[in-house]
Amino acid sequence: MLSIVNGTSTISLTAGSSTSLSHAINFYTNILGLNLHSETDNITYLANNYDKLIVELIFDPAKGLTEEQIQTRTQEIHDKLNQTDWRSLDETIVVKVNNIVSLIETLQTFKHVVQITPNELFPNEVYCVDPLGYVIGFTAVSNPLTLQPPLQKLKPNMGAGTPSSFMMSQAGSQSGIITDDLPKRNVGIMTSGGDAPGMNAAVRAVVRAAIFRGCKAFAIKEGYTGLVEGGEDYIKEMKWQDVRGLLSEGGTNIGTARCMEFKERWGRLLGCKHLIEAGIDALIVCGGDGSLTGADLFRAEWPSLIQELLETNQITQEQYDRHKHLYICGMVGSIDNDMATTDSTIGGYSSLERICKAIDYIDATASSHSRAFVVEVMGRHCGWLALMAGIATSADYIFIPEKPSSSKVWQDQMCNIVGQHRAKGKRKTIVIVAEGAITSDLQPISCKDVKDVLVNRLGLDTRITTLGHVQRGGTAVAFDRILATLQGVEAVKAVLELTPDTPSPLIAIDENKICRKPLVEAVEKTKNVAAAISERDFEKAMSLRDSEFKEHLANFMSMNSACHNEPTLPPEQRKRIAIINIGAPAGGMNSAVYAMATYCMSRGHTPYAIHNGFSGLSRHESVKSIDWIDIEGWNLIGGSEIGTNRFTPEETDVGMIANYFEKYQFDGLILVGGFEAFVSLEQLERARSMYPAFRIPMVLIPATISNNVPGTEYSLGADTCLNSLMDYCDVVKQSASATRGRAFIIEVQGGNSGYIATYAQLISGAQVSYVPEEGIQLDQLEMDIHSLKESFAVEKGMTKAGKLLLKSTNASKVLTPGVLADIINSESGGEFDTRTAIPGHVQQGGLPSPIDRTRADRFAIKAVQFIEENCDKMCGLRYSLEFPREDKTITRTAAVLGIKSSHLRFTSIRQLYDYETELNKRMPKKIFWSSTREIADQLVGRTKIVRA
Numbered sequence: 001m002l003s004i005v006n007g008t009s010t011i012s013l014t015a016g017s018s019t020s021l022s023h024a025i026n027f028y029t030n031i032l033g034l035n036l037h038s039e040t041d042n043i044t045y046l047a048n049n050y051d052k053l054i055v056e057l058i059f060d061p062a063k064g065l066t067e068e069q070i071q072t073r074t075q076e077i078h079d080k081l082n083q084t085d086w087r088s089l090d091e092t093i094v095v096k097v098n099n100i101v102s103l104i105e106t107l108q109t110f111k112h113v114v115q116i117t118p119n120e121l122f123p124n125e126v127y128c129v130d131p132l133g134y135v136i137g138f139t140a141v142s143n144p145l146t147l148q149p150p151l152q153k154l155k156p157n158m159g160a161g162t163p164s165s166f167m168m169s170q171a172g173s174q175s176g177i178i179t180d181d182l183p184k185r186n187v188g189i190m191t192s193g194g195d196a197p198g199m200n201a202a203v204r205a206v207v208r209a210a211i212f213r214g215c216k217a218f219a220i221k222e223g224y225t226g227l228v229e230g231g232e233d234y235i236k237e238m239k240w241q242d243v244r245g246l247l248s249e250g251g252t253n254i255g256t257a258r259c260m261e262f263k264e265r266w267g268r269l270l271g272c273k274h275l276i277e278a279g280i281d282a283l284i285v286c287g288g289d290g291s292l293t294g295a296d297l298f299r300a301e302w303p304s305l306i307q308e309l310l311e312t313n314q315i316t317q318e319q320y321d322r323h324k325h326l327y328i329c330g331m332v333g334s335i336d337n338d339m340a341t342t343d344s345t346i347g348g349y350s351s352l353e354r355i356c357k358a359i360d361y362i363d364a365t366a367s368s369h370s371r372a373f374v375v376e377v378m379g380r381h382c383g384w385l386a387l388m389a390g391i392a393t394s395a396d397y398i399f400i401p402e403k404p405s406s407s408k409v410w411q412d413q414m415c416n417i418v419g420q421h422r423a424k425g426k427r428k429t430i431v432i433v434a435e436g437a438i439t440s441d442l443q444p445i446s447c448k449d450v451k452d453v454l455v456n457r458l459g460l461d462t463r464i465t466t467l468g469h470v471q472r473g474g475t476a477v478a479f480d481r482i483l484a485t486l487q488g489v490e491a492v493k494a495v496l497e498l499t500p501d502t503p504s505p506l507i508a509i510d511e512n513k514i515c516r517k518p519l520v521e522a523v524e525k526t527k528n529v530a531a532a533i534s535e536r537d538f539e540k541a542m543s544l545r546d547s548e549f550k551e552h553l554a555n556f557m558s559m560n561s562a563c564h565n566e567p568t569l570p571p572e573q574r575k576r577i578a579i580i581n582i583g584a585p586a587g588g589m590n591s592a593v594y595a596m597a598t599y600c601m602s603r604g605h606t607p608y609a610i611h612n613g614f615s616g617l618s619r620h621e622s623v624k625s626i627d628w629i630d631i632e633g634w635n636l637i638g639g640s641e642i643g644t645n646r647f648t649p650e651e652t653d654v655g656m657i658a659n660y661f662e663k664y665q666f667d668g669l670i671l672v673g674g675f676e677a678f679v680s681l682e683q684l685e686r687a688r689s690m691y692p693a694f695r696i697p698m699v700l701i702p703a704t705i706s707n708n709v710p711g712t713e714y715s716l717g718a719d720t721c722l723n724s725l726m727d728y729c730d731v732v733k734q735s736a737s738a739t740r741g742r743a744f745i746i747e748v749q750g751g752n753s754g755y756i757a758t759y760a761q762l763i764s765g766a767q768v769s770y771v772p773e774e775g776i777q778l779d780q781l782e783m784d785i786h787s788l789k790e791s792f793a794v795e796k797g798m799t800k801a802g803k804l805l806l807k808s809t810n811a812s813k814v815l816t817p818g819v820l821a822d823i824i825n826s827e828s829g830g831e832f833d834t835r836t837a838i839p840g841h842v843q844q845g846g847l848p849s850p851i852d853r854t855r856a857d858r859f860a861i862k863a864v865q866f867i868e869e870n871c872d873k874m875c876g877l878r879y880s881l882e883f884p885r886e887d888k889t890i891t892r893t894a895a896v897l898g899i900k901s902s903h904l905r906f907t908s909i910r911q912l913y914d915y916e917t918e919l920n921k922r923m924p925k926k927i928f929w930s931s932t933r934e935i936a937d938q939l940v941g942r943t944k945i946v947r948a
């Protein structure tokens with residue numbers, strides 16, 4: 001993305017072609033919607049929120065940098081762009097151009113800009129293609145988008161376009177359908193390889209998104225077998241209602257297979273023929289590395305396959321002309337999470353949840369008998385499941401294919417670690433073995449091998465548990481439903497945007513960002529991992545796994561060695577680090593404390609817990625150093641073991657808090673909590689001028705189910721909450737469906753943030769979510785009731801679809817669930833009835849989800865590293881009379897750690913508090929999930945009134 005700023009006025013970004021129109025509009029409305037017109041605002045906004053690269057084009061040197069500075073910066077940029085993948089650049093870049101001609105020249109020096117086209121009709125415009133294939137246009141016309149018609153979202157049609165009539169309508173009807181200039185294609189979706197929870201959600205999303213865009217959707221049944229066999233039994237057109245209820249079902253209802261015939265050319269030739277016969281133009285394959293390897297091969301071979309079909313008269317010239325290009329797109333569905341270039345695969349976290357649950361159960365029996373358990377998990381040649389389960393359950397030792405050692409080494413290492421844990425008083429031992437675990441000479445390591453060592457060398461009473469296909473069963477967790485849904489919608493958009501010349505994409509996720517990556521590259525990189533392992537080049541295999549994998553492994557190893565007697569840092573670098581929980585409980589708070597403390601121990605720092613928040617500290621000096629055995633097992637439990645409350649320092653006693661910070665000589669503070677923790681951090685940062693004890697690095701790990709902490713798109717606890725809400729909604733929906741003709745209004749927590757309600761709508765298929773950001777408008781309510789009535793009338797007695805309506809508590813104080821139910825009931829004319837359900841504090845409790853456990857560990861370790869890195873900066877200032885509080889290098893040492901788009905970032909509390917927070921609303925100014933609301937509505941066919 002490029003933001004182009006011209007000192008006084010903004011030179012605008014616009015669309016270069018129809019394929020990039022919505023891309024550019026999205027970008028542009030993001031900026032304009034926020035009314036960020038000033039240069040600084042644009043840059044700050046983009047740097048913090050949008051993407052990784054900003055190119056700032058200074059047209060007038062007098063208004064910006066000196067000529068010389070511009071030249072130096074320009075040179076730096078060129079050097080960087082030529083060396084690095086431009087999307088991983090993470091800073092503001094200034095390029096000087098004087099006019100459109102020099103802009104073209106400048107762009108031509110960018111290694112990754114593959115094509116630059118001056119526009120002959122409009123000489124003030126230039127288009128180029130970025131690495132993802134987007135056409136980006138530049139124009140000297142100020143704000144050219146005002147010349148475009150306004151973006152049409154859902155249409156407020158009260159007649160033929162009402163949602164239920166739309167839902168029941170045939171594909172191709174225009175009512176309620178997105179009107180853009182993307183081509184209408186017939187889109188096929190198949191699931192292939194091992195089934196994975198979330199595949200059903202992917203199929204639902206693809207079918208509905210395709211229909212919504214005015215295309216026809218087809219399911220190809222039984223994976224590639226469906227292509228090879230062809231015909232109506234295997235390739236079936238799907239209508240809106242065919243995918244109803246799929247969200248909550250495990251496995252894949254359209255079937256999957258491992259199809260040997262497709263590995264042969266003749267099988268693929270048949271596949272080509274059958275796709276053409278069915279009239280399918282675009283194919284979305286949801287499967288694992290094997291399936292996508294097959295898809296990539298199919299794409300590469302397509303021209304020769306179709307040529308052969310023409311030459312052998314198996315298809316007509318007309319068919320040949322229409323299907324010359326196969327538009328193909330990959331979605332990674334596999335529990336193994338073994339595909340390169342994406343952080344997660346659909347199904348991976350559901351499987352992880354099953355594994356963690358099983359190990360949590362095993363924990364109890366292991367502890368009771370003081371036994372060791374060797375647990376085998378799936379993953380084929382990938383150790384992701386074993387590694388993540390190891391972190392999430394605080395296993396003693398793990399075996400993964402990417403990091404093998406010789407038989408002698410692993411035996412000694414495992415016995416050493418397990419022995420030390422036992423010596424410290426641990427009563428149970430959990431060792432996780434990935435099914436693909438090997439020694440460095442490629443010999444498989446079996447659970448039996450591991451058990452024998454534990455028995456013979458440590459004398460432990462040991463049992464083996466092989467989890468097997470339990471790991472693949474059951475409904476998808478919230479994350480997989482979200483991932484599958486958002487990726488399915490993106491996949492449809494991708495296949496409609498593809499041109500014969502653009503490379504086939506794979507829909508990936510980078511931290512929190514759904515994005516497209518080249519399919520060929522992903523397949524190639526994945527194959528290279530396997531090749532590196534078979535060549536015993538384990539370093540290379542590890543380097544080809546994504547960076548998060550490597551980070552998790554390093555974290556596991558450090559936490560695992562916490563009770564060793566040899567910390568990694570020399571004594572003079574060891575610190576005293578305070579940890580505190582603030583705000584309402586959230587899943588993952590304990591995991592974060594556990595991870596921080598164990599990581600501190602492995603480094604040689606002393607971790608201190610401040611019990612019961614700031615009020616506990618000021619009233620009872622509630623500081624306690626943390627012992628390893630005291631926190632053993634905390635990773636797995638909900639709530640807050642050290643206690644949490646909402647009091648901020650100023651609500652308690654700042655002076656007393658400073659006094660205790662001084663007394664214990666804390667070198668750093670890590671807060672874990674939500675908005676109150678955010679406010680507390682700001683208060684402590686502000687108090688630094690007055691109290692030297694606070695001149696230490698301080699960092700906040702966001703933890704709140706409301707997910708409303710500025711500076712992050714993710715807070716610990718939000719995933720745990722979503723999962724409990726999802727289970728709750730599934731159960732209520734089942735009851736509503738069984739009763740027929742019943743709707744439920746479910747009240748959802750989240751303070752002033754509609755995050756939980758919006759994502760709960762997305763994963764439960766609720767008809768609406770009313771959120772505080774929008775309130776409940778009477779005309780919208782009227783429309784929703786009208787739609788509900790109509791859909792119940794259409795479906796009367798036929799289907800068993802229960803309807804859910806979600807309402808955030810703060811969406812309206814007047815329209816409570818009871819009042820809403822009364823209104824709907826009085827409007828329903830006896831055709832259906834509406835009840836209420838309030839999950840309440842269930843949403844805050846429960847065991848932390850594996851995502852919250854593993855993210856907590858990652859956040860925690862990053863936070864400790866932040867303290868380590870910033871301690872020296874503050875050292876000299878501790879007792880100096882002059883404290884440069886406003887100095888940016890100083891303010892940055894009090895920060896919020898967050899996930900932003902595809903990055904983990906520290907953002908200074910000053911920046912966030914002063915510029916990016918709506919204090920009265922306790923919300924960040926920018927809501928990053930607005931587009932998810934649109935998708936959640938689109939996929940249930942809700943008609944939303946567009947407001948100016």
Ligand SMILES: Nc1ncnc2c1ncn2[C@@H]1O[C@H](COP(=O)(O)OP(=O)(O)OP(=O)(O)O)[C@@H](O)[C@H]1O
Pocket residue numbers: 192193194195224257258259260261262263264287288289290291292293294295297333334335336380
């Ligand atoms: N090299 C290939 N060429 C053509 N087709 C392939 C190739 N590899 C795999 N396929 C097709 O993809 C199907 C599924 O592949 P595979 O069994 O490896 O599972 P996967 O997609 O990796 O999923 P998972 O690993 O999660 O089970 C195969 O049965 C085959 O039909």
Ligand SMILES: O=P(O)(O)OC[C@H]1O[C@](O)(CO)[C@@H](O)[C@@H]1O
Pocket residue numbers: 194288334335336378379380435472
């Ligand atoms: O279900 P199947 O065909 O026995 O395959 C089991 C394999 O499939 C997976 O579950 C998914 O690829 C692997 O983890 C496992 O090795």
Ligand SMILES: [Mg+2]
Pocket residue numbers: 193288289290334336338380
């Ligand atoms: Mg596979």
